[in-house]
Amino acid sequence: xxxxxxxxxxxxxxxxxxxxxxxxxxxxxxxxxxxxxxxxxxxxxxxxxxxxxxxxxxxxxxxxxxxxxxxxxxxxxxxxxxxxxxxxxxxxxxxxxxxxxxxxxxxxxxxxxxx
Amino acid sequence: xxxxxxxxxxxxxxxxxxxxxxxxxxxxxxxxxxxxxxxxxxxxxxxxxxxxxxxxxxxxxxxxxxxxxxxxxxxxxxxxxxxxxxxxxxxxxxxxxxxxxxxxxxxxxxxxxxx
Numbered sequence: 001x002x003x004x005x006x007x008x009x010x011x012x013x014x015x016x017x018x019x020x021x022x023x024x025x026x027x028x029x030x031x032x033x034x035x036x037x038x039x040x041x042x043x044x045x046x047x048x049x050x051x052x053x054x055x056x057x058x059x060x061x062x063x064x065x066x067x068x069x070x071x072x073x074x075x076x077x078x079x080x081x082x083x084x085x086x087x088x089x090x091x092x093x094x095x096x097x098x099x100x101x102x103x104x105x106x107x108x109x110x111x112x113x114x115x
Numbered sequence: 116x117x118x119x120x121x122x123x124x125x126x127x128x129x130x131x132x133x134x135x136x137x138x139x140x141x142x143x144x145x146x147x148x149x150x151x152x153x154x155x156x157x158x159x160x161x162x163x164x165x166x167x168x169x170x171x172x173x174x175x176x177x178x179x180x181x182x183x184x185x186x187x188x189x190x191x192x193x194x195x196x197x198x199x200x201x202x203x204x205x206x207x208x209x210x211x212x213x214x215x216x217x218x219x220x221x222x223x224x225x226x227x228x229x230x
Contacts (some may be wrong), residue, residue, distance in 0.1 A: 008181075018130075030214045032215055034218060036221075038156075041224075042223060042224070043119070043205055043221035043223045043224050044190070044205070044207075044219075044221040044223050045221070046218040046219070046220070048217055049216065051211050051216045090158065091127060093214050094216075095215065096214070096215055096216070097215070100170060101215045102160050102163075102173075103148075103160065103219060104160075105157075105158040105159075107155075107156070107157055108158075
């Protein structure tokens with residue numbers, strides 16, 4: 001069975017500093033990996049995804065993520081955090097084959113950016 | 116224009132009642148999903164329909180019954196509501212045709228409170 005681990009419930013960072021939100025995964029075969037963000041009382045918004053190719057993928061709002069196959073990780077990063085980045089971040093994995101393949105989410109990491 | 120819309124946004128009801136949540140997407144996607152997000156923000160797939168055909172049916176009480184009248188709509192009917200059904204329910208849609216790598220677009224959520 002596939003799974004996603006987000007080891008940190010919360011990440012605190014000062015505005016202007018770099019941020020990292022960690023994610024590791026387990027899935028059969030090559031994974032499709034996604035990051036979503038959820039602002040309070042809102043639905044999830046897609047940030048970026050890794051399908052194949054370059055291990056560093058860039059997404060919305062200046063976020064990027066690095067796929068590391070040997071460490072089965074897909075950490076989310078941003079060079080300079082903004083207070084407006086404060087939200088709940090979800091990592092998700094999906095197996096590449098099968099129409100019944102599910103998108104499995106991690107438990108989420110709350111990012112708090114302070115002035 | 117709202118891509119994925121849900122109604123109602125809030126639903127407060129008594130135990131034992133029957134209620135429905137409606138979802139519509141105007142993105143032309145062929146697949147729609149229902150997710151449940153509990154009080155700890157854990158997000159779990161419930162159902163998925165591809166071209167009006169049920170393709171994912173997770174371990175969900177049979178009091179929950181999805182219905183897809185067409186590709187753009189996916190409704191969720193819940194019979195005999197219980198306290199534990201209180202949660203936020205998210206509808207999502209995506210293109211499944213071509214592969215599992217397409218991101219899902221989420222609706223704003225329906226907050227269900229069972230008293």
